[in-house]
Amino acid sequence: MGGGTTVPRGPEATPDPVGERLREAEAAENFPVAMRVLPARHRRRLRAVYDVVRVIDDIGDESRGDEGAGSPDSRVAALEDLRSDLHRPFPTTAVLRRLALTAPDLPLEPLDRLIDANVQDQRVAEYDTWQSLLHYCTLSADPIGRLVLAIFEVPEDPALLVDSDRVCTALQLLEHLQDVSEDRGRGRIYLPAEDRAAFGVSPTDLDAAVASPALRDLVRHETARAVELLDAGSAITGRLRGWARLAVGGYVSGGRAAADALRRVDGEVLGRAEEAAHSRKRDVLRHLPAVLLSRRTTPRSPTR
Template sequence: MNEAIFKRCEDMIKQGSSSFYHAFRGLPSPRREAVYVIYAFCRIIDDSVDEPERSPYTIDELRSLFLNLEQAEGHFVWPALRWLFDHFPHLDQGPFLRQMDGQLKDLSLTHYETMEQLEEYCYLVAGTVGEMLLPVLHENSTDRIVASGIALGKGMQIVNIIRDVGEDRGRQRRYLPRELMERFNYSEQDWENGLVNDAFIAMLNELRAQAMNWFRQGLEEMDTYPPASGFAVELASSFYAAILQSVERNGYDVYSKRAFVTDEDKLHMLGNVLHRYPMLGDMSSYTAVS
């Protein structure tokens, strides 16, 4: 495939998620390019709902074109996806379609009532990404390994939800389930006012515990991955878990402060993860985490 197309996919992941980019850029080809293509398409799906003014397609148009992928034209993502499915024949269209279903939920369900609803959403928008990546990263995905990939995706989505409480409130979306808010005596008015109190902190810590539990489940199968893939997944997970530490350092003020992981922290985590993968040898290219 045209290298310029891969470069455009790479640019999307570099601009959209430095954590993902720096975690996966050390993969061997064609796994690396496949991750870039998957990220680019997921980004376009997300933008079609969250930022339609910058999206080349509506989500209905994306679904229609994706279901007729061989004929789809007009954007670099279509030849990129055709390459992806040609090179990874075990990849299934199902997770991509379920990802679109999850993003569509943002148009109809804006205030969550139950943890069950939230978990379903986390699966649809992020667990599905685990399902997309596994045929690319792993050579023999069993049901147990697929379940671990889904768990990692759900854990990462909970991190996103914690980090973006304020941003989502600005979009009139409340992913904090009402049943959780009631359990911790945190009211709808408190959420609207952006109140950070002991109840709010306890509620976020409950969600944090759920995220960390899913991370633990997701990392249980790392020894079955090819080393470069396992390293990339572990590094991405470390970067995401560190966002929770940043939230804590910010005093849990996710309404007015953006939690992020510093380049120095990323380098420290890289060294810790790399220590568990000595078989990878020289990974000096990763030292430019910025």
């Protein structure tokens, strides 16, 4: 699935000190809810991809672990070093060696896009328009879905990829809304400037202890837009079969749980309320049966 180059097979990885932190980070994510019941082969492949994605994000994020320390230029250099290693016949980075051993058939192009997204994070702190934010998501979010489909060896289909991209973009947008305060602390704003202006929200409003009425209105607005994308893309579950359907259904359910959390706090995503705005695993499980039982539909196209 995806571009022509594939992850090369390399020697088996030796244990590395990053592994324990990766497992701790994985435990906090929603996707293991569905992953636990998958066959071991699929779990290994998903985990190998997850570890690479997490390390890419760590390097690009100054607040996550030692890999992200330093200036934007040094982080860009580290990301490009990782990209070079990704394309070597025998990678030297532990997580890349594991990926090469566990999933040598996966395309590299989605991982290149994820690296591009993190490079862009070093140079772009906010987005002027909704469309520019969606374009960023084509780098930071959509590749995940394409890797997941490749893991389950789902045949390429243009309509399927469109739905996958919609779901992944929606998940990214909902995560940004849950992390408004955290992202602001890193110097990043993922609420488009044109929308902030329309709702009367200034950057300093994001530094407050509680969300202003205007910010809460904006969060509700952006949540509705993300849910529209999620609803449109959720038709993908009706086009998949077997374990792929379960895995992707887990992601869709995670998105629905994230939307539930944002609605539960009624747009209050700052201060102490920020933790309450995050998803609960029981909500993911609550949505999963309905998502898996949904039939193939053709919802109206969202604004994207």
